Amino acid sequence: MSSDNSIFVGNKAFMNYVTAVVMQFTTKDAEEVVIKARGKFISRAVDIAEVASKRFLDGKVEVSNIKIDSEEFENKEGKQVRVSTIEITLKKKE
């Protein structure tokens, strides 16, 4: 799958992300869309997946896979920090 079908969740307005997901399936005819988030945005990613698949694309799209993982990185103070990540794959129903 091309990375064009990934949506990375951050600080923008909630409906921006929902619209982006819905547009991928409708106007761009994507087979799959992956919603990605880190840290505190994970809850939002789940909300986006739920609202997009159940309110806007009900019966047309379903959650096909969910992965969680951790990333380690160095913060400004040079300290090693761990952050959780999520990837939620939505897939067009047959």
Place this chain on the structure above:
Amino acid sequence: MSSDNSIFVGNKAFMNYVTAVVMQFTTKDAEEVVIKARGKFISRAVDIAEVASKRFLDGKVEVSNIKIDSEEFENKEGKQVRVSTIEITLKKKE
């Protein structure tokens, strides 16, 4: 699976939940533990699953299933509200 093996994530200190998960596998010898959360606590549930399985029970336990869903309920003002939920199942490795 008995509901004794479910841990519902809320406002308590982070390490309380991690310890509860680890204890289920170690002192109670559970085969599976389900970490459940709603709304903003979803990010925390993912953190707890990651820290428990990778830092404390590395090589012994893995994420075997993740489910997301929505619940509808009526708030104090009588308005219908939707909240996302997550269930992360950790399983003892063979």
